Amino acid sequence: MQMETKIVKAYGDPVRDKEVMSEAGLIIRSGGLVAIPTETVYGLAGDALNPDSSRKIYSAKGRPSDNPLIVHISKTEDVYKITDSFPEEAEELAREFWPGPLTMVLPKSSLVPRETTGGLDTVAVRMPVNPIASEFISSSGGFIAAPSANRSGRPSCTTAAHVFEDMNGRIPLIIDGGEVGIGIESTIVDLTGNKPCLLRPGIINVAMLNEVVGDVDIDPSIEGIVDRDAHPKAPGMKYKHYAPKGELYIVRGDLIKVTEKINSLVSVNRSKNIKTAVIATDETRDVYAADLVVSVGRRSDEASIAHNLFSVLRSMDEEDVDIIYTEEFDTPNIGPAIMNRLVRAAGHKIIDSSLRSE
Ligand code: AMP
Ligand code: MG
Numbered sequence: 628m629q630m631e632t633k634i635v636k637a638y639g640d641p642v643r644d645k646e647v648m649s650e651a652g653l654i655i656r657s658g659g660l661v662a663i664p665t666e667t668v669y670g671l672a673g674d675a676l677n678p679d680s681s682r683k684i685y686s687a688k689g690r691p692s693d694n695p696l697i698v699h700i701s702k703t704e705d706v707y708k709i710t711d712s713f714p715e716e717a718e719e720l721a722r723e724f725w726p727g728p729l730t731m732v733l734p735k736s737s738l739v740p741r742e743t744t745g746g747l748d749t750v751a752v753r754m755p756v757n758p759i760a761s762e763f764i765s766s767s768g769g770f771i772a773a774p775s776a777n778r779s780g781r782p783s784c785t786t787a788a789h790v791f792e793d794m795n796g797r798i799p800l801i802i803d804g805g806e807v808g809i810g811i812e813s814t815i816v817d818l819t820g821n822k823p824c825l826l827r828p829g830i831i832n833v834a835m836l837n838e839v840v841g842d843v844d845i846d847p848s849i850e851g852i853v854d855r856d857a858h859p860k861a862p863g864m865k866y867k868h869y870a871p872k873g874e875l876y877i878v879r880g881d882l883i884k885v886t887e888k889i890n891s892l893v894s895v896n897r898s899k900n901i902k903t904a905v906i907a908t909d910e911t912r913d914v915y916a917a918d919l920v921v922s923v924g925r926r927s928d929e930a931s932i933a934h935n936l937f938s939v940l941r942s943m944d945e946e947d948v949d950i951i952y953t954e955e956f957d958t959p960n961i962g963p964a965i966m967n968r969l970v971r972a973a974g975h976k977i978i979d980s981s982l983r984s985e
Pocket of ligand 2: 783
């Protein structure tokens with residue numbers, strides 16, 4: 628059903644945002660959807676306790692209904708209402724990282740409908756730190772299902788304009804809180820087993836988790852190609868995601884070799900009239916001679932790469948390129964989270980720069 632989509636600005640100030648929040652709260656309480664900024668990416672929000680709202684989220688995103696939604700809260704004590712147990716490790720992680728970009732998977736209470744959890748008996752919970760998100764959650768009933776606001780399969784949204792691209796005509800309201808800070812989705816940790824298990828890497832990395840709860844398992848779906856018929860613990864990991872329209876390849880290895888390899892591939896493509904783009908960094912952008920060269924950020928500031936990654940992937944679609952080569956960004960702290968997104972965007976197509984192509 629087509630509807631008019633309105634964009635309104637919010638400032639993260641309860642007084643200035645009062646009207647926006649009451650309008651948004653009314654929409655949510657009557658079962659409608661609102662897109663909101665968070666510190667990670669924009670979310671598509673609905674009442675997590677209303678099965679109809681969750682069905683609407685799946686339909687607006689075009690998301691498969693077995694891919695569960697994350698429930699967002701604005702105060703820690705609310706987690707006890709939607710979970711059946713909250714182990715010691717969860718307490719410690721909440722104390723350290725909430726509010727913030729950490730999602731925890733826990734056994735769900737009967738308050739949470741299965742429509743929200745993709746049919747699972749567990750629920751993923753997060754408490755965002757973004758003041759607009761936090762204010763919105765508390766003025767909208769306290770329990771907000773909010774997956775990333777992109778259409779299923781597309782890069783996540785880091786600006787209200789990205790949300791409008793994907794959701795125009797599908798939702799009544801987008802709250803514009805400016806560009807998000809982090810730019811990639813939350814770290815997800817499963818706390819339903821004997822040991823905490825990382826399901827999705829994010830800005831809160833393994834070393835930071837280790838400091839709080841000791842050793843953690845790493846879910847195999849993070850590393851490799853996942854069989855669609857298998858049941859990975861984080862169901863979202865089995866779906867194609869983030870892919871631009873052009874064929875994306877990651878070129879891996881020593882940085883000098885990577886730049887040489889990309890330039891030789893670009894010149895072969897040029898001779899065949901194939902429009903080619905390169906995703907580079909500020910440090911390397913000048914060495915490429917492709918049709919389009921875009922810097923995703925600075926190697927010396929890895930947060931800048933995470934911050935710009937999705938908007939760079941989206942910009943590739945506007946330029947209508949046939950082939951895209953990207954450098955590998957295996958930076959020390961956020962590298963695994965960045966590469967997790969990039970590898971999926973590339974459909975696992977990786978070129979080793981040390982191998983000669985004939
Ligand atoms: P998104 O909100 O779009 O960033 O995606 C949320 C992702 O969180 C899903 O795709 C799942 O992979 C994961 N997730 C959400 N709820 C659960 C859960 N109950 N158990 C395991 N993973 C979950
Ligand atoms: Mg998503």
